[in-house]
Amino acid sequence: MKLLITGANGQLGNELRSIISTGVSEIGEIDTEDFYADYIDVAELDISDLEKVIEFVGIGNYDAIINCAAYTDVNGCETNIDTAMKVNAMGPRNLAIAAEKIGAKFLHVSTDYVFEGNGTRPYVEWDICAPQSVYGHSKHLGECYVKDFCTKYFIVRTSWLYGSVGNNFVRSIIRNGRKLGALKVVNDQRGNPTNANDLAYHILKLVLTQEYGVYHCTGNGECTWYDFACEIIDLAGVNCTVNPCTTDEYPTPAKRPAYSSLDNASLRCIGLDKMRDWKDALRTGIVKIIANGID
Numbered sequence: 001m002k003l004l005i006t007g008a009n010g011q012l013g014n015e016l017r018s019i020i021s022t023g024v025s026e027i028g029e030i031d032t033e034d035f036y037a038d039y040i041d042v043a044e045l046d047i048s049d050l051e052k053v054i055e056f057v058g059i060g061n062y063d064a065i066i067n068c069a070a071y072t073d074v075n076g077c078e079t080n081i082d083t084a085m086k087v088n089a090m091g092p093r094n095l096a097i098a099a100e101k102i103g104a105k106f107l108h109v110s111t112d113y114v115f116e117g118n119g120t121r122p123y124v125e126w127d128i129c130a131p132q133s134v135y136g137h138s139k140h141l142g143e144c145y146v147k148d149f150c151t152k153y154f155i156v157r158t159s160w161l162y163g164s165v166g167n168n169f170v171r172s173i174i175r176n177g178r179k180l181g182a183l184k185v186v187n188d189q190r191g192n193p194t195n196a197n198d199l200a201y202h203i204l205k206l207v208l209t210q211e212y213g214v215y216h217c218t219g220n221g222e223c224t225w226y227d228f229a230c231e232i233i234d235l236a237g238v239n240c241t242v243n244p245c246t247t248d249e250y251p252t253p254a255k256r257p258a259y260s261s262l263d264n265a266s267l268r269c270i271g272l273d274k275m276r277d278w279k280d281a282l283r284t285g286i287v288k289i290i291a292n293g294i295d
């Protein structure tokens with residue numbers, strides 16, 4: 001299977017690269033012998049340029065495209081609205097159009113931030129979307145375009161993602177914990193920490209199938225950012241006090257969902273859900289993060 005992986009230098013892209021090249025993931029082995037992948041990022045192809053995307057994809061004649069590219073600075077999206085829309089909405093639209101032209105499958109990665117975030121039970125795939133931030137709106141529009149312009153699509157929503165490479169909450173908490181010795185972390189937003197290696201494993205499993213549709217793929221179990229931070233500090237053995245605070249005490253430009261836990265219902269229904277408990281996934285993920293360096 002010939003794959004195109006966009007946004008390949010990001011967190012998720014790096015985990016896909018690692019699993020495809022070794023056939024090994026943190027969950028277990030995966031047969032990647034039949035995969036051939038082109039890994040590209042913005043320097044090779046800006047996904048917001050429709051003509052270039054169509055040309056690039058046409059030449060490559062791929063069996064499947066996996067889109068990991070996104071403008072993921074949630075607060076930055078509030079002021080850089082055009083960039084958010086270009087990368088997170090037009091980008092997947094362009095890739096969807098290009099995939100359709102060559103009959104390729106298209107797997108697009110989306111987010112829990114498409115939901116309003118005031119739920120009382122984990123969101124399932126058929127729950128109504130009602131984004132509250134520019135990032136959420138731009139990702140939701142991207143999802144809509146993928147459905148509009150491509151037949152063989154997978155939309156995979158994830159949340160609170162951390163990979164072994166790149167900036168993420170785990171790395172920030174270890175870095176700041178070591179430096180400051182005391183941290184205040186929000187304790188009134190609940191969600192699912194997700195190890196990007198686990199997500200990459202499921203993406204590769206999914207793209208081999210014809211089980212098209214919308215999926216949630218997050219770590220099992222939910223927690224607050226405060227709970228997540230406490231577990232990180234504990235596992236990393238950092239000498240630091242973690243104190244809970246409220247969202248009101250830590251205002252951010254983008255409104256964050258208070259409750260955006262996702263249920264991996266569709267994965268479960270097709271017998272593909274091997275996502276781990278978030279604490280188990282963190283235990284193995286954090287070892288690689290520390291090994292790769294914190295600063």
Ligand SMILES: NC(=O)c1ccc[n+]([C@@H]2O[C@H](COP(=O)([O-])OP(=O)(O)OC[C@H]3O[C@@H](n4cnc5c(N)ncnc54)[C@H](OP(=O)(O)O)[C@@H]3O)[C@@H](O)[C@H]2O)c1
Pocket residue numbers: 006007008009010011012013041042043045046047048067068069070071072087091109110111112139158159160161162166
């Ligand atoms: N991170 C999270 O907590 C989280 C949570 C839920 C969902 N997601 C979704 O999961 C997916 C993967 O996230 P991630 O954390 O791996 O993202 P990431 O680390 O920020 O990687 C995204 C990559 O896309 C590249 N990119 C940006 N603009 C581009 C453009 N116009 N054309 C081509 N490439 C471009 C970025 O390059 P530059 O770095 O040079 O800009 C970066 O290498 C995204 O769809 C994201 O929305 C992430």
